Amino acid sequence: MFFRRLASTAASSSPPHPAAYRLAPTICQLLSGAPPELPSSTTTVSGWIKSIRKQKNVSFAVLTDGSSYKGLQAVFLKGKGSHGLTIGTAVRLTGKLVSSPGVGQSHELLVDEVQDGEVEVLGECDPEIYPIQKQALSTEYLRDNAHLRARTSHIAAMVRLRDALARQMNAFFTAQGFCYAHTPILTGNDAEGAGEAFQIFPVEGVHPASITPPSSPPPTPLQPPPEFFSRPAYLTVSHQLHLEALATALSRVYTLSPCFRAERSLTSRHLAEFWMLEAEWVLGPHTKDKRDMDEVCSFVEACLRNVVLLGEQSMKDDIDVLWKDGNEKKRALLEKAFSHINSQAWTRMSYTQAVQELSSFDNARASSKFEFKPLWGKPLQSEHERWLADVFVGGPVFVMDYPASLKPFYMRANDSREPGQGEEDTVACFDLLVPGVGELVGGSVREDRADVLKCKMEEAGLGGEGYKWYEELRRYGGAPHAGFGMGFERLVGWVGGVDNVRECIPMPRWAGRMLL
């Protein structure tokens, strides 16, 4: 009431209202808003020289400000302002934005210093020592220069792609009635005892020996540091459990948030710090013909299709920039996979069916069999997942209903059994496998029966006070619900055809490596 009364007076202010303040247009905004036939108006643009070509009477430079993959061509007609410009120099150029007679750009900036053109150097860049030279730079070299690597076209495209994907995600979840929520990063949960968590201490509580180089011996024995939070604190490995708490109040919640794993394995798919898209929601009614898992898979499929297909043109341009870096084989796989994004419904199969298909294929082969024999009750190996997505389906595939022993305690036990299923019960879960990446999304219906959950938690050694709150969510009006998690870097890698997740986040952290 109060707020509305005030808001209704907003129109009384005289223009320009301070809320209407705008920064000067970026190159992207300038070019996308520019009509093909421009009145010859004076324009000022800032950015960095991406390339420069000097001729006797005229020089050409491409100016980038990172706002899109396209730079703005600047043509220097007269004057000496352009003489000292080198790659990487920060400049502010004033000139006339005109339609370009050249190919490759719709507009260009004519800088005529004899008229009102101006070249202002904002920051020099010594071409002899500038680490980001024009020639191709190795991935490893750019990792060593993490503070500068976003100045290359493909890392800049990746950062913009993250922005675009996050925006599409937000739009999708908002339209579906979800609330974006911030669940804790610091938690008492030590990754369900898996031992891959980071533990935290206030610096004051850490022995000085541990903050000097490890080569110096500790001067005195260390005492256990005091607990800042009155109990041990870890960095979260997943936001799921906390999101579930919010889902019992708000029905539909999601987050895009950092997660951490102290994994020492160095693969192209793992980081110590990564971002996860996680969602939890109360399920709609299921009927005889419709399992809860149908809703879960349909929702995840719709999410990915929307995010990838509905992105604006600039996102598609950035994807093209990234694809130029990809290797041919992966490209072929993904080309096939992306045709699925546009048309066919994605394949869904049970774990049991998957094992049957893998076995038939493996048995029929005389040689070059799988390294691991596909067996019901054993995890699907990377080679199995790759065959299913890359070869058997040739597109995204949901593998559902894994044996309970392969999955965490919180997944809902299935009531029914299927032909070919082993002795063991299965749980209502899925992994979404995509060509070239493997597992992109994992999720499940959550166990909503308090007593069943309690038994499973006790079996998993989580029967203590620490997880009592999680069990209580079911005791007080627990509703059937489901959720999933998607590694954001893997999504970027899939959509952009980027081989290693280290090139899917601006400043990656992995075991042994944390620059900046």
Next chain:
Amino acid sequence: MFFRRLASTAASSSPPHPAAYRLAPTICQLLSGAPPELPSSTTTVSGWIKSIRKQKNVSFAVLTDGSSYKGLQAVFLKGKGSHGLTIGTAVRLTGKLVSSPGVGQSHELLVDEVQDGEVEVLGECDPEIYPIQKQALSTEYLRDNAHLRARTSHIAAMVRLRDALARQMNAFFTAQGFCYAHTPILTGNDAEGAGEAFQIFPVEGVHPASITPPSSPPPTPLQPPPEFFSRPAYLTVSHQLHLEALATALSRVYTLSPCFRAERSLTSRHLAEFWMLEAEWVLGPHTKDKRDMDEVCSFVEACLRNVVLLGEQSMKDDIDVLWKDGNEKKRALLEKAFSHINSQAWTRMSYTQAVQELSSFDNARASSKFEFKPLWGKPLQSEHERWLADVFVGGPVFVMDYPASLKPFYMRANDSREPGQGEEDTVACFDLLVPGVGELVGGSVREDRADVLKCKMEEAGLGGEGYKWYEELRRYGGAPHAGFGMGFERLVGWVGGVDNVRECIPMPRWAGRMLL
């Protein structure tokens, strides 16, 4: 190219395209989409019983699914399905959505079990032990029940408000040409040596004594844990420095990301884990009449005005819910302040002017003087900030150009001096003070001159290898840029009139306290 070719085939699939999949509407969607005169169609809704009133032939319940502050009134006409319903029970109701004859709601759900109405209990909730009873619950009690507190109206409204504010932020920054970026949470930066950082270790490297209750004595002396990243790692206290690196490539970047401070002080304005909106951008041209600080303040002002004023109606409804909890004095202050959001340009004054105003006021008072005498060169105390925002201006106020010694090394030194300024130089910075909260935003122009920065870093004891990358940003095409940080919980507290930041985040963490 590749991507575009594929995307152009999207239209060929037959309806319904899997991308068009939608979950069942939430109560919010149902009510906002419903025409005043409804065809009497059968509708199924899930949620929790918020209140129930049983009469002889008819019962009334309010069903909430957390999608908006409004519940859906359900009217049970016949049948026994509603008999066992108690507060907190999760149900799925099927009935007819009709225009409501009652006041307080536009529509209601008629559940007639003799016709096709249905009441399905999804999860029971024992009214004897349910912690979220209908009567008013103390803030402290709800903190103890952090996993359930989003089931109360005002915590649910706060969580939705965060979602709405984040969405408005994203819309504002996107329109201004900014790229949303994820900068690292784990960093080698120990809060510029301020000693308020958390340090992290992999659990494997932590002595078992520190993960058992602190009462048990350590069985053996601790060894310094091995470094997971080959150097000490801390939780970031700010994303600024890393955002600056991205701003030297993408021109305009922002993030909404978690930050951490191991601060032991227990105030209503500090958390150990909090979210910060931070932005960095390359400045436009400044002229004789326009300082860089004008652009910075105008941009921050536009940001806040847009975020608060352009929110959709549901956000304003949630703000109203929160204001009902606020105290009268704060409400009066904020009522005045919000009128500024709608109309007048916000006051800007220099630190020097602020000290002069504070001194005049203090000198003129015979008694009840400030506890701390306002003196040029000393920090503004909370009492000073409150007087400036609450009393002197009665609205948001930018205080600019603080003495260099009061601010961090990265702020740009001012070239000019002003009358009344002390001996010392000032820096081009601002704090935005708002009534009832104090400092809501802080920012500055960044020192872009490599040599000046280098001196200041050495003075601050940061001359080593660890920050060399930061200095290099200026050596290679550094452009004048500025940035700011805004505590997201403080924003929520300001807009929602919430007294303590612990009620501005779903699951708060502070010294000594980390539930869940």
